[in-house]
Amino acid sequence: MDNLYSLTAHKLKELIEKNGLDPSKILQDLFKRIGALDDKIKAFVLVNKNKTFEAHKSPSAKNRGKLSGIPIVIKDNICVKDELTTCASKILEGFRPPYDATVVRKLKEEGAQLIGKANMDEFAFGSSCETSCYGPTYNPWDLTRIPGGSSGGSAAAVASDQTILAIGSDTGGSIRQPAALCGVVGLKPTYGRVSRYGLIAFASSLDQIGPITKDVTDGAILLSVIAGHDEMDSTSVDLPVPDYTNALIKDVKGLRIGVPKEYFIKGIDAEVYSSVKKAISILKDLGAIVAEISLPHTEYAVSTYYIIAPAEASSNLARFDGVQYGFRDKTSKDMIEMYIQTRHKGFGKEAKRRILLGTYCLSSGYYDAYYLKGQKVRTKIKEDFEEAFKRCDCIVTPTSPTPAFKVGEKTEDPLSMYLSDIYTIPANLAGLPGISIPCGFSKEGLPIGLQILAKPFDEETIFRAAYTFEQNTDFHKRKPVL
Amino acid sequence: MKIIDKKAVQHVAFLSRLALDDSESEEYCAQLESILSYIEKLNEIDTKNVQPTTHALSSLKNVFRKDTLGPSLDVEAVLKNAPSREGVFFKVPQVIESLGKASGSDLKMHRRVEGE
Numbered sequence: 085m086d087n088l089y090s091l092t093a094h095k096l097k098e099l100i101e102k103n104g105l106d107p108s109k110i111l112q113d114l115f116k117r118i119g120a121l122d123d124k125i126k127a128f129v130l131v132n133k134n135k136t137f138e139a140h141k142s143p144s145a146k147n148r149g150k151l152s153g154i155p156i157v158i159k160d161n162i163c164v165k166d167e168l169t170t171c172a173s174k175i176l177e178g179f180r181p182p183y184d185a186t187v188v189r190k191l192k193e194e195g196a197q198l199i200g201k202a203n204m205d206e207f208a209f210g211s212s213c214e215t216s217c218y219g220p221t222y223n224p225w226d227l228t229r230i231p232g233g234s235s236g237g238s239a240a241a242v243a244s245d246q247t248i249l250a251i252g253s254d255t256g257g258s259i260r261q262p263a264a265l266c267g268v269v270g271l272k273p274t275y276g277r278v279s280r281y282g283l284i285a286f287a288s289s290l291d292q293i294g295p296i297t298k299d300v301t302d303g304a305i306l307l308s309v310i311a312g313h314d315e316m317d318s319t320s321v322d323l324p325v326p327d328y329t330n331a332l333i334k335d336v337k338g339l340r341i342g343v344p345k346e347y348f349i350k351g352i353d354a355e356v357y358s359s360v361k362k363a364i365s366i367l368k369d370l371g372a373i374v375a376e377i378s379l380p381h382t383e384y385a386v387s388t389y390y391i392i393a394p395a396e397a398s399s400n401l402a403r404f405d406g407v408q409y410g411f412r413d414k415t416s417k418d419m420i421e422m423y424i425q426t427r428h429k430g431f432g433k434e435a436k437r438r439i440l441l442g443t444y445c446l447s448s449g450y451y452d453a454y455y456l457k458g459q460k461v462r463t464k465i466k467e468d469f470e471e472a473f474k475r476c477d478c479i480v481t482p483t484s485p486t487p488a489f490k491v492g493e494k495t496e497d498p499l500s501m502y503l504s505d506i507y508t509i510p511a512n513l514a515g516l517p518g519i520s521i522p523c524g525f526s527k528e529g530l531p532i533g534l535q536i537l538a539k540p541f542d543e544e545t546i547f548r549a550a551y552t553f554e555q556n557t558d559f560h561k562r563k564p565v566l
Numbered sequence: 567m568k569i570i571d572k573k574a575v576q577h578v579a580f581l582s583r584l585a586l587d588d589s590e591s592e593e594y595c596a597q598l599e600s601i602l603s604y605i606e607k608l609n610e611i612d613t614k615n616v617q618p619t620t621h622a623l624s625s626l627k628n629v630f631r632k633d634t635l636g637p638s639l640d641v642e643a644v645l646k647n648a649p650s651r652e653g654v655f656f657k658v659p660q661v662i663e664s665l666g667k668a669s670g671s672d673l674k675m676h677r678r679v680e681g682e
Contacts, residue, residue: 459618515622
């Protein structure tokens with residue numbers, strides 16, 4: 085039999101429920117695996133060995149939740165009561181939240197085993213997991229490369245079988261891009277589908293929490309648990325939550341798939357291009373109706389994002405001032421100096437860069453030229469999708485223009501780093517759901533991801549298309565050699 | 567033409583309550599210049615009659631709830647994370663010099679109210 089750590093949540097659920105597998109065996113297996121790999125990959129900022137075991141001592145068979153006994157890793161920007169939650173930033177040094185994020189509460193209620201916190205780019209600012217104050221996470225497929233970001237720790241942990249499930253957050257591609265680069269499944273739900281309560285805010289109009297998993301079925305199970313209205317997040321939408329596993333239909337006959345011509349342009353890696361084209365032809369062979377569509381404002385998405393996201397971030401990060409929690413500079417004699425020194429010493433380089441950029445775009449005299457202009461172009465980008473979805477049920481694109489790049493390759497050139505999110509950013513600006521699933525490998529053996537986008541609150545179509553593709557291909561079965 | 571200069575970067579740094587030394591200001595100035603000139607691209611689009619999108623959800627409306635008492639976080643649990651505290655307060659360095667003494671006695675008064 086396979087090692088337990090290499091299995092999916094739905095397979096383990098079956099073993100627990102039908103074969104009487106003792107869930108503590110999964111944990112033992114997993115902690116052994118983490119012990120062997122953590123030094124190489126550094127996906128975790130915290131591994132929660134003892135507490136999980138303790139919490140698991142008395143699993144009552146009758147009260148089994150949907151994730152009973154299934155291990156999960158939480159990105160470090162999501163609050164877990166009394167556990168270190170730092171956003172991979174020195175400024176939140178020692179912070180132990182007095183409450184659980186809503187998603188964490190739901191996971192606990194369904195019996196999931198929280199085994200640790202995952203590394204990330206500081207405050208989710210990055211596409212490579214290199215801006216973490218703990219140092220970078222490495223890609224399990226090639227340890228000289230980045231795992232993607234910002235949820236790089238979550239994706240790397242799933243890809244290297246150091247967890248069964250993971251939770252990430254996605255503001256401009258932070259779930260989908262690392263999922264693509266690590267060869268796993270990552271879903272950004274529709275804005276408002278999952279409560280953001282307890283997610284330490286980066287850009288409040290773009291942020292969304294979602295699952296990172298080994299296959300599409302696990303993604304559907306996990307989303308069914310975490311989705312839903314929450315009165316603690318007034319932007320969460322009061323719509324019924326379907327059982328997304330019912331959407332796992334192995335059939336795309338008649339499904340109308342749009343392929344935006346603007347996504348296959350200069351700058352895209354040749355192997356990504358051919359893998360994604362091949363994936364589209366597979367879907368077509370399976371009965372989908374494929375048509376070229378146009379999203380004319382695509383080339384403006386990154387510019388728009390790098391006004392709106394830093395502007396919101398600069399405002400959200402104003403709360404980190406050394407007064408209520410986290411790091412405080414103790415050398416300062418007065419209040420203003422304490423604020424300045426705390427923030428100077430507490431924030432990393434990229435965080436400062438985004439705070440400066442955002443503050444500039446919002447500052448007097450520049451607000452109209454940048455922030456307001458960005459919001460107007462956001463409208464145009466949104467309208468592009470509304471127009472496109474009149475003609476198709478979902479949109480299929482590459483997730484990332486290249487496979488995983490080398491550690492350090494883009495750290496000195498922020499703009500080139502920002503451009504690695506060119507295919508994922510539009511969905512955040514328009515609030516759409518999007519998934520990345522494995523669709524190929526480069527000659528060097530690096531995973532390539534396929535992105536599927538759908539209308540707001542139509543995650544079901546995404547699951548249907550993704551599941552059909554997955555069940556007809558083997559890319560999700562390949563594992564990195566570690 | 568340059569979009570942003572070192573002086574503007576230092577001004578924005580102060581607004582953001584960040585301290586930048588000379589070489590940091592120069593580094594950020596060059597990087598912000600390159601990002602902002604990329605962003606200039608947006609001027610290609612005519613947005614004269616376009617409404618701004620502040621939010622992804624078009625159905626969004628203000629959310630109200632009944633103004634009733636409910637449980638809130640435990641004060642001790644919240645203060646556990648404070649870098650410095652006094653009684654049930656967050657303690658910070660002095661804000662205004664000449665009021666140093668007065669705020670001390672204010673604190674005592676509050677503490678009596680809290681029953682400490």
